Amino acid sequence: MSVDQSTVKRVAKLARIAITDNRAEELRDELNTILGFVEQLDEVDVDGVEPMTSVVDFDMKKRADTVNDGEIADDVTANAPAKDEHFFMVPKVVE
Numbered sequence: 001m002s003v004d005q006s007t008v009k010r011v012a013k014l015a016r017i018a019i020t021d022n023r024a025e026e027l028r029d030e031l032n033t034i035l036g037f038v039e040q041l042d043e044v045d046v047d048g049v050e051p052m053t054s055v056v057d058f059d060m061k062k063r064a065d066t067v068n069d070g071e072i073a074d075d076v077t078a079n080a081p082a083k084d085e086h087f088f089m090v091p092k093v094v095e
Helices: 005-015 021-041
Strands: none
Touching: 005 021
């Protein structure tokens, strides 16, 4: 797959990034290099290979699945312009 300059400009516009024509040309080359590498990965035979989360085998540290309030409610609401106990107060928006 090859990316042209108009595609680069469209992606930049969607990302709300202002780029010049010269920079668009540089980015086109960089994106084509990245996509070329991804195409190489498609050629790798991965049949029979289990998905991994890490290259090192280890057990995940697990914590108890308990419900709590995080014990930081005062810190969370400390900078709120208006609050009532541990709740943010906002103006009414629906009549």
